[in-house]
Amino acid sequence: MIRKPFFIAPAKQQKLGFVLLAVLSGITVLPIIALLVFILVEGLPAISWQFLTAMPEDGMRAGGILPAIIGTFYLTLGTAIFSIPPGIAAAIYLAMYAPDNNVTRLIRITMINLAGIPSVVYGLFGLGAFVLFLHFGTSILAASLTLSIMTLPIIISTTEEALHAVPNAFSVVSISLGATRWQTIWRIVLPESLPGILTGMILGLERAAGETAPILFTGAAFFLPRLPTSPLDATMALPYHLFVISTQVPNMPIQVQYGTVLVLLAFVLGMNLLANFVRNRARARRQW
Amino acid sequence: MINRNNFNKLSEYLITRIIRLAGYLSILYVALICLFLIREGFPALFNVPFSSLFGITWYPIEGHFGILPLFLGSLTVTFGAILISVPLGIATAVFISEIAPPWVNQVFKPLIEILAGIPSVVLGFIGILVLSPFLRRFLDLPTGLTAFTGALLLGWVAIPSIVSVAEDALNTVPRSYREASLALGANRWQTIWGVTVPAARNGILTAVMLGIGRVIGETMAVMMVTGNAPTMPNLLSLFQPVRTMTATIASEMGEVATNSTHYQVLFFIGIVLFILSLVINVIAFLISSRRMKRSERLLS
Numbered sequence: 001m002i003r004k005p006f007f008i009a010p011a012k013q014q015k016l017g018f019v020l021l022a023v024l025s026g027i028t029v030l031p032i033i034a035l036l037v038f039i040l041v042e043g044l045p046a047i048s049w050q051f052l053t054a055m056p057e058d059g060m061r062a063g064g065i066l067p068a069i070i071g072t073f074y075l076t077l078g079t080a081i082f083s084i085p086p087g088i089a090a091a092i093y094l095a096m097y098a099p100d101n102n103v104t105r106l107i108r109i110t111m112i113n114l115a116g117i118p119s120v121v122y123g124l125f126g127l128g129a130f131v132l133f134l135h136f137g138t139s140i141l142a143a144s145l146t147l148s149i150m151t152l153p154i155i156i157s158t159t160e161e162a163l164h165a166v167p168n169a170f171s172v173v174s175i176s177l178g179a180t181r182w183q184t185i186w187r188i189v190l191p192e193s194l195p196g197i198l199t200g201m202i203l204g205l206e207r208a209a210g211e212t213a214p215i216l217f218t219g220a221a222f223f224l225p226r227l228p229t230s231p232l233d234a235t236m237a238l239p240y241h242l243f244v245i246s247t248q249v250p251n252m253p254i255q256v257q258y259g260t261v262l263v264l265l266a267f268v269l270g271m272n273l274l275a276n277f278v279r280n281r282a283r284a285r286r287q288w
Numbered sequence: 289m290i291n292r293n294n295f296n297k298l299s300e301y302l303i304t305r306i307i308r309l310a311g312y313l314s315i316l317y318v319a320l321i322c323l324f325l326i327r328e329g330f331p332a333l334f335n336v337p338f339s340s341l342f343g344i345t346w347y348p349i350e351g352h353f354g355i356l357p358l359f360l361g362s363l364t365v366t367f368g369a370i371l372i373s374v375p376l377g378i379a380t381a382v383f384i385s386e387i388a389p390p391w392v393n394q395v396f397k398p399l400i401e402i403l404a405g406i407p408s409v410v411l412g413f414i415g416i417l418v419l420s421p422f423l424r425r426f427l428d429l430p431t432g433l434t435a436f437t438g439a440l441l442l443g444w445v446a447i448p449s450i451v452s453v454a455e456d457a458l459n460t461v462p463r464s465y466r467e468a469s470l471a472l473g474a475n476r477w478q479t480i481w482g483v484t485v486p487a488a489r490n491g492i493l494t495a496v497m498l499g500i501g502r503v504i505g506e507t508m509a510v511m512m513v514t515g516n517a518p519t520m521p522n523l524l525s526l527f528q529p530v531r532t533m534t535a536t537i538a539s540e541m542g543e544v545a546t547n548s549t550h551y552q553v554l555f556f557i558g559i560v561l562f563i564l565s566l567v568i569n570v571i572a573f574l575i576s577s578r579r580m581k582r583s584e585r586l587l588s
């Protein structure tokens with residue numbers, strides 16, 4: 001047998017390969033840790049009660065970021081209202097009712113497309129449809145509607161997965177006892193899959209809470225030193241505020257910027273933790 | 289009794305109707321998005337001559353609406369990001385699903401999930417504050433705000449989707465494949481590259497397509513770190529300021545008058561982005577449904 005010029009013994013090959021993959025994964029993961037630690041260390045000193053609960057002052061260079069925090073809270077709430085009920089209903093349709101035909105196939109293709117549309121294009125759509133066509137103006141309402149359409153595919157796909165995870169036998173038994181299809185879904189399948197649905201919901205809303213591009217022209221205010229009073233008000237929001245103070249305002253104290261990043265990350269990753277908590281608790285309790 | 293039965297029947301009927309309607313929502317939304325993009329953006333084709341619209345100068349104040357530099361800007365950044373995220377993402381997916389001990393996965397998987405949740409504006413902020421000054425000094429460039437900086441950041445934007453989809457694909461490879469390979473005397477490394485990865489080929493390809501989609505559509509981070517220079521990029525160099533299509537829409541839409549030519553062209557760029565994401569996602573869908581058919585055939 002002719003020996004190849006660069007022959008390496010298989011065992012050695014394996015060792016080298018494993019080390020290489022470990023190193024590449026390390027390169028992938030380390031910057032994430034570094035980023036989290038960096039923001040935590042730099043941001044913590046900026047956090048104070050006043051920073052969290054006061055209005056911005058001096059062209060946003062001093063004071064607090066309360067209107068941005070409240071604004072992001074309202075936007076997330078609005079997104080939840082407009083995306084969760086239709087999202088869950090759509091998932092129930094896909095998991096329980098949809099026949100295996102071309103229409104269903106079309107629904108799935110459009111859903112995948114919806115999930116892939118660039119966030120700034122959602123912003124354009126929201127501007128054209130909600131702000132201008134429906135005359136909502138730049139408002140919490142228009143921004144929430146825009147974000148909810150973006151969130152919908154995430155909620156549908158995670159909910160559908162949760163529904164599919166409930167063993168088929170549960171439904172079969174329920175129907176055989178005389179329950180209708182809807183009774184079976186409402187009393188058996190939905191309660192059993194609730195933790196999975198909750199997890200998906202929170203992860204979807206997490207995405208919405210951190211988005212900037214869709215709200216740029218639909219609801220975000222550059223500077224608004226008061227709290228919004230109606231859904232038709234524009235609002236400050238944490239991600240957009242961070243963008244503004246890190247690129248648009250000269251002589252911005254670095255402390256305020258780090259503080260804002262930390263609050264935004266805490267908001268978003270807090271939701272992530274909550275989702276994981278719900279998922280793990282449900283997994284530990286599951287009996288099937 | 290009869291009344292109650294009728295009521296149940298009626299509510300069952302209504303609820304079924306509502307649920308069916310909700311099922312069609314995604315079709316409705318995609319149709320509406322198409323409709324509004326076309327409504328606002330299509331007039332650009334009539335108001336701007338073709339040679340200008342597809343020309344090489346983007347200077348809206350003087351009526352130059354060439355989207356080519358922006359298109360190439362997006363392409364350059366995307367290409368760079370994919371060059372970084374595909375090897376890292378696939379290596380991480382293989383490592384997580386085939387090699388790493390459980391305790392490593394308990395650290396790596398949540399970190400990747402956290403990365404998926406980090407808002408892009410936060411990455412952009414770190415890009416401006418840390419990454420770009422570092423690159424400027426380290427590579428001795430006139431400015432740290434370049435296509436490369438954007439590509440580096442966007443690499444990490446694409447990694448979560450690549451890792452999770454590729455890992456799913458690797459996990460669905462039947463155990464018997466690996467066992468057969470090991471039984472024939474191949475070691476784990478040979479099994480991974482000779483059997484597992486090729487068997488998950490379609491899923492990994494889907495992961496790459498979805499990663500590309502994520503990167504092309506990314507807006508905030510790329511706007512903050514690529515230097516905002518809407519000029520024709522030199523295709524051979526990543527180390528120069530560029531501007532992507534997404535960044536152009538985001539940074540200029542706030543300042544244009546509704547229904548002006550500039551406004552229409554920005555919507556037209558939106559149409560281009562929409563079509564790009566459509567093509568990428570349909571390809572990804574076709575690849576992944578091909579995988580399903582193939583495994584069905586194998587298992588039957």
